[in-house]
Amino acid sequence: MPTSTTRSHSAARLRVIAATALIALGLASCGTGQSAPASSSSTSATHNVEHARGTAAVPGAPKRVVVLEPVQLDTAVALGVTPVGAAVASNVKGVPAYLGEAAAAIESVGTVPEPSLEKIAALHPDLILGTESRHSALYKQLSDIAPTVFMASQADPWQDNVVLVGNALNQEAKAKELLGTYKDRCTSIASKFKVDGVTAQLVRPRDESVLSLYGPTSFAGSTLECTGLSIPDRDWEKSISVDISPERILEAKADYVFVTTTDVNDPGTIPAPIRDNAASFPEVKLVDTSYWVSGVGPLGGNAVLDDIERILQDAQ
Numbered sequence: 001m002p003t004s005t006t007r008s009h010s011a012a013r014l015r016v017i018a019a020t021a022l023i024a025l026g027l028a029s030c031g032t033g034q035s036a037p038a039s040s041s042s043t044s045a046t047h048n049v050e051h052a053r054g055t056a057a058v059p060g061a062p063k064r065v066v067v068l069e070p071v072q073l074d075t076a077v078a079l080g081v082t083p084v085g086a087a088v089a090s091n092v093k094g095v096p097a098y099l100g101e102a103a104a105a106i107e108s109v110g111t112v113p114e115p116s117l118e119k120i121a122a123l124h125p126d127l128i129l130g131t132e133s134r135h136s137a138l139y140k141q142l143s144d145i146a147p148t149v150f151m152a153s154q155a156d157p158w159q160d161n162v163v164l165v166g167n168a169l170n171q172e173a174k175a176k177e178l179l180g181t182y183k184d185r186c187t188s189i190a191s192k193f194k195v196d197g198v199t200a201q202l203v204r205p206r207d208e209s210v211l212s213l214y215g216p217t218s219f220a221g222s223t224l225e226c227t228g229l230s231i232p233d234r235d236w237e238k239s240i241s242v243d244i245s246p247e248r249i250l251e252a253k254a255d256y257v258f259v260t261t262t263d264v265n266d267p268g269t270i271p272a273p274i275r276d277n278a279a280s281f282p283e284v285k286l287v288d289t290s291y292w293v294s295g296v297g298p299l300g301g302n303a304v305l306d307d308i309e310r311i312l313q314d315a316q
Contacts, residue, residue: 049168052132052150053139059147060170062127068115069151070096071158071219072129074297075165077102078178085109085123089294096290098303121145129168155240158219158296178298183226185305190228193312200229201254204241204293205261205271212241213252219296220258223304227312229256249273250280256311257281260289285311 046057066085067073073086073095082102086095089112095103107123110116113134120128125146130138133153142148149168151161159179166175202214202221214221216231218240225231232254236242244251252274261269264286274281287307291300 046147047170049149049164051164051168052152053148056147056149058149058168058170059126062169064123064125065127065129065169066109066120066123066125066146068109068128068130068135069112069154069161069296070294070300071154071161071296072151072165073106074099074295074299075162075175075178076129076169078298079166079169079171079174081169081171082106084125085120087112087115096295098288098291098295099299117141117145127168129165154296155217157217158222162297175298182298182301182305185302186223186226189305189309189312190226193228193316195228195312198229198256199232199254200224200256200258201231201252202258202260202287202292203252203271203274204289205259205269206243208272209245210243211246211249211252211271211273212243214241214293215239219300220292220304223301224258224308227305227308229308246271246273249277253280256283256285258285258287258292260292261286262289264288283315 045060047060048055049058062081065076065081065083067076067083068087070089073083076083077099082105085107087110088094088108094108095106097103099106107119109119109123115130115135115138117138120142128142128146128148130142130148130150131152131154132139132150133155135142135150139148139150149164151164154161162175162179163172166172202218202224204212204214206212213234215234215236216222216225217236221231221240234242234251249271257274259270259274263269267286269286270284274284285307288303291303292307294300295303
């Protein structure tokens with residue numbers, strides 16, 4: 001008959017065996033295959049977001065967000081949410097540097113016109129933000145990966161899209177606060193420099209044969225006008241911009257002409273038609289494409305305001 005000491009040793013061995021089995025089971029579940037990162041959608045309440053495709057139930061505090069538009073990227077970072085992935089604009093190499101330290105932590109998932117479903121899925125997002133006008137055909141596949149919210153169009157008033165992104169991230173009030181700060185700064189610049197009647201035009205060289213002029217409803221155009229500058233009247237053809245040929249360059253005349261470039265320190269990036277008509281363009285200013293065109297959102301807006309304020313200050 002077993003003694004009490006024998007029974008005690010047997011019980012101890014059983015406890016050790018059981019504990020070892022549990023550890024081995026845990027290691028096996030973690031060590032075989034690549035497990036998905038923890039998703040906030042499984043641990044936080046959801047909230048409903050009305051968007052271009054209806055209503056989506058999204059995590060109350062999304063942690064792994066993928067964005068497919070510049071305004072979504074900018075706004076998310078401004079709200080303190082660094083996306084795990086972002087589609088990048090075709091005219092920008094990688095994630096724009098103006099976003100600061102956050103840029104280095106964001107993986108590219110293709111370009112804005114052609115995001116990669118494979119790269120998006122590999123990041124195990126808990127929320128995807130896209131655009132109906134550009135990504136409509138991908139909505140079902142994106143929704144199969146994670147809850148997906150679509151803006152109607154990238155051409156919509158950008159401030160409305162900022163609010164939608166804020167809603168999707170459950171930070172609508174903060175998004176509206178950021179816009180309020182931006183508008184207050186516009187008012188301050190307009191009051192400081194008294195630019196009533198002063199005209200400004202944003203020109204984006206596409207190639208040697210096409211230049212785009214940006215209108216009042218564009219991101220940068222609306223920022224110019226919110227500081228009190230005026231974009232010359234023309235038929236904007238119900239668009240945020242119109243294209244002109246080099247022969248029509250005088251249509252871009254204004255008191256200030258802002259030209260987008262990837263190198264603001266290289267005057268050689270000023271288009272030849274403007275250089276050849278220097279008398280008609282006395283104030284040409286090179287500005288960074290990455291935020292004047294692609295940096296739509298509160299952070300990009302303030303970066304554009306930095307440039308405008310500096311340029312107006314230098315002119316005094």
